[in-house]
Amino acid sequence: GAVLLVALRGFEPPSLQKLGALAYSFPVELGVSAARVAAVLLLSAALCLGVTYLAHTKPAAGGFIALGGELLASIPAVVWWPLLSRVALSYAWGPQVVMLVVFLQGAFWYLYFNLIVYGLSSVRRDLMEMTSVYRVRGVAYFRYFFVPSLLPSLATGALSAWGGAWNASIVAEYVSLGGTTLDLGGVGAMISKFAEKGDSPALLLTALLLSLF
Secondary structure, three states: OHHHHHHHOOOOOOOOOHHHHHHHHHHHHHHHHHHHHHHHHHHHHHHHHHHHHHHHHHHHHHHHHHHHHHHHHHHHHHHHHOOOOOHHHHHOOHHHHHHHHHHHHHHHHHHHHHHHHHHHHHHHHHHHHHHHHOOOOOOHHHHHHHHHHHHHHHHHHHHHHHHHHHHHHHHHOEEEEEEEEEOOOOHHHHHHHHHOOOOOOHHHHHHHHOOOO
């Protein structure tokens, strides 16, 4: 209760004009971010399935794949902006590319570890032997046996990745680098700008609306 009182101290309800502007802009920016989140989720799933299939068919590489994942997953998403600042500031497509990297850092690893750690262990050995006997290989093996075996882990990882991508949008869509501000639009950019301006009412309302998704 005390924490809530401190948080609300000095809080002023937003004016009707500000509420109207927010009600107009939020759905538009939400659509922009939602399209990005969906695209990142699909890309993450495709990449993770490919890496998991490699670990499945090349067991000797599985340890290196898991170790490499643990090292890369430890990097905070926001660090990619300064690390790739030259790319972001030197090319017209640079901000979009770095934004994608930041989004992937926030979403990819939920799928990755669910598939590598839990998905591979759920592949039934008796079915593997059956596919070997009937010589089911290549695309047919991947489509009709491998992917269905991973569906529970894929679904669990996708739910976590969905939330991770929304969280990443806050640092992916708006950043200041060396005096240059990159505003790529989206609801994450809205939250970052409200926080930068110290607009607590708009920040709180936007965060509450975003929490519904």
